[in-house]
Amino acid sequence: xxxxxxxxxxxxxxxxxxxxxxxxxxxxxxxxxxxxxxxxxxxxxxxxxxxxxxxxxxxxxxxxxxxxxxxxxxxxxxxxxxxxxxxxxxxxxxxxxxxxxxxxxxxxxxxxxxx
Amino acid sequence: xxxxxxxxxxxxxxxxxxxxxxxxxxxxxxxxxxxxxxxxxxxxxxxxxxxxxxxxxxxxxxxxxxxxxxxxxxxxxxxxxxxxxxxxxxxxxxxxxxxxxxxxxxxxxxxx
Numbered sequence: 001x002x003x004x005x006x007x008x009x010x011x012x013x014x015x016x017x018x019x020x021x022x023x024x025x026x027x028x029x030x031x032x033x034x035x036x037x038x039x040x041x042x043x044x045x046x047x048x049x050x051x052x053x054x055x056x057x058x059x060x061x062x063x064x065x066x067x068x069x070x071x072x073x074x075x076x077x078x079x080x081x082x083x084x085x086x087x088x089x090x091x092x093x094x095x096x097x098x099x100x101x102x103x104x105x106x107x108x109x110x111x112x113x114x115x
Numbered sequence: 116x117x118x119x120x121x122x123x124x125x126x127x128x129x130x131x132x133x134x135x136x137x138x139x140x141x142x143x144x145x146x147x148x149x150x151x152x153x154x155x156x157x158x159x160x161x162x163x164x165x166x167x168x169x170x171x172x173x174x175x176x177x178x179x180x181x182x183x184x185x186x187x188x189x190x191x192x193x194x195x196x197x198x199x200x201x202x203x204x205x206x207x208x209x210x211x212x213x214x215x216x217x218x219x220x221x222x223x224x225x226x227x
Contacts, residue, residue, distance in 0.1 A: 090159075
């Protein structure tokens, strides 16, 4: 059982390039999330999808777009990468996000560097 | 402003001792508080959840307390082992459930 799978694991981009980070979960979860993690800071929510067909902004959505392709897959797109977007990106899923007692299951992250 | 604080300094303890990590929050009234473990190069892994009406929760060598008056949660690992060395994150829900706010984490080192 793979859980949450993120691709790629590492990526280096030049400023202005675009890129899509992929995420898939095999736990039949309804809700999915994208976070970024920077040194000394907590995970910050970029976008989330409460259920298939819906997406909403989190705390730091600027410069990103998302697509909930189906129940399993939730992608994050950087249209024009900037050095400030250098970070580790985590995808997570939960059975149902409408109640705060649902643990989140995380992938192992994509380490993204923008030069 | 709303804030979660975890001790940014690493905690170093000897094997066999009890590790105690602190999570303080301000301007929140969470109904749930969660603890996660994160190893280097890996994503966080869920450990325990405690509800606002629960004072204490245990799972094997782990114990979590939740004091809504002090706005604080304590996370204890008893009989600590070198394999417990990791970063521990606390997280709490903001009204609506979708916004789970994470602390920056505390790094724990357990020496043999």
